[in-house]
Amino acid sequence: MMINYFQRVNISAAIVPMTQSTAGAPFYNWDTSDKSLILSSFFWGYVVSQVPAGRRFRVPESSTANSFSVGLLAKRFGAKLVLGVATAIGGILCFFHPLAAHSGWESVCVLRVFTGIVQGTVYPCVHTLLAKWVPRTERGFLTTGIYSGAQFGTAVILVTSGFIFESSMGWPGLFYLSGGLSVAWALLFFWQGANEPATAPKISKIEQEYIESLTGSNSASQSMPVPWMSIFRSPAFYGLLAAHCGFTWGFYTLLTEMPTYMSKVLQLNVKSNAFLSSLPYFAMGVLCLVVSPISDLLINRGTISITTARKLFNSIGQWGPMACLIGLGYMTADEKTWAILLLTLAVGINAGCSCGYLINHIDLSPNFAGPMMGVTNGIAGVTSIVAPLVVGAILNNEEDPSQWRVVFFITGGVYLVCNTLFVIFGKATVQSWNEAPSMSSTMTLRNNLENDSRTIAPTSDKDHRF
Structure with missing residues (x-):
């Protein structure tokens, strides 16, 4: 997650020095509209790649089924292969960004679209892996721990960017380093990764059985058709979708625009801007690791x-930032400290969502968490395209705090509406369409346990052995 967020965030960090005259590095006279298109173009490809068109593929007649349908590449080829290849290709694309910038902002947009296409596989693949690997009694902490790499990756790339920009490499160095680390990680993942416990070469039988008994996912899901009609008829799915869209709008609005806001409104230099822009994401990463064990503890003790x-936790993660953004709308350059504090809180408190909508796909359907993530992430990705364009349309003068106030108020309104829908329609019980019809009795038993909401974590080695 850290490595893949290097690929996503490097353009947000580099866009400021790319359009300013600095010693030893080329710069380009791109206006606000051009920069908004560059920042949003990633999501054009990102949306397209989320859910490859479902079609039917023939399998040998000796198989137990005549055909099966796939909603995601990960279900057909395995999440390990798709995630590894996508990360490597994204890393290679990073190397070409400086050359594309020299050709024009349109060329950068094209590269960002291709980067978005390969990055679109990341969340569905990771969700597919998590559904196979993470026991439900540890779902909050382990899932959040993995996804916190997104925040730490964002923070690392932003905080180091200032030093890279001032080095002999200049801003192109940010893309070269991102690309090199991506390719190196992909090679390591091909060597050590595994799609599920059953295919992991070094796992013990006891650990494999323990994980498989508590994930709610099974190996047969690889050949089970995705129950799209049941998913799209589920109110819980639409509540989840709304929460995902709300988080994505707010997160990416701040991610793509924060360096510009700090530079133009708070009047911070490049190095200070880079460090302070990273601070909210460090805060979010740390808070993710704080709130997730609290969530698991409350659930496993039967408190809630x-x-x-x-x-x-999703309400904390979206309504809290909403309040911070309302206050941020009234900050000026004379109130840098308060503005930075509110920005840090607005992003940091988003950590609550890591125990909310982000793992709700696995709650609803361990077998189809990946395809569901593909759908919600794809639709939410549309908001990632729209958000920077809305900001570009509002900001005629990037130094005018009143125009930024409108941006922050719109973002707060999106948080309010989307989380309200999640509170009304959201659920966290395994749905009947998670299993094949022949497994309906097992499904009924699992739902009864989930509804009782008193799943107790193993407390001894004896419990672990079952």
Whole structure:
């Protein structure tokens, strides 16, 4: 997650020095509209690649089924292969960004579209892996721990960018380093990664059985057709979709525009801008690791149900930032400290969503968490395209705090509406369409356990052995 966010965030960090005259590095006279198109173009490809068109593929007649359908590449080729190849290709594309910038902003947009296409596989693949690997009694902490790499990756790339920009490499060095690390990681992942416990070469039988018994996912899901009609008829799915869209709008609005806001409104230099822009994401990464064990503890002790926990923490993660953005709308360059504090809180408190909508796909359907993530991430990705374009349309003068106030108020309104829908329609119980019809009795038993909301974590080695 860290490495893949290097690929996503490097353009947000580099866009400021790319359009300013600095010693030893080329710069380009791109206006606000051009920069908005560059920042949003990543998501054009990102949306397209989320859910490859479902079609039917023939399997040998000796198989147990005549055909099967796939909603995602990960279901057909395995999440390990798709994620590794996508990360490597994204890294290679990073190397060509400086050359593309020299050709014009349109060329940068083309590269960002291709980067978005390969990055679109990341969340569905990771969700597919998590559904196979993470026991439900540890779902909050382990899933959040992995996804916190997104925040730490964002923070690392932003905080180091200032030093890279001032080095002999200049801003092109940011893309070269991102690309090199991506390719290196992909090679390591091909060597050590595994799609599920059953195919991991070094896992013990006891650990494999323990994980498989507590994930709610099974190896047969690889050949099970995705129940799209049931998914799209589920109110819980639409509540989840709304929460995902709200988070994505707010997160990417701040991610893509924060360096510009700090430079133009708060009047911070490039190095200070880079460090302070990274601070909110460090805060979010740390808070992710704080709130997730609290969520698991409350659930495993039976204090609150899983559904209540998801709604509670998601509300903290979206309504809290909403309040911060309202206050931020009235900050000026004379109030740098308060503005930075509110920005840090607005992003940091988003950590609550890591125990909310982000793992709700796995709650609803361990077998089809990846395809569901592909759908919600794809639709939410549309908001990632729209958000920078809306900002570009509003900001005629990037130094005018009143125009930024409108941007922050719109973002706060999106948080308010989307999380309200999640609170009304959201659920965190395994849905009946998660299993094949022949497994309906097992499904009924699991739902009864989930609804009782008193799943107890193993407390001894004896418990682990079952």
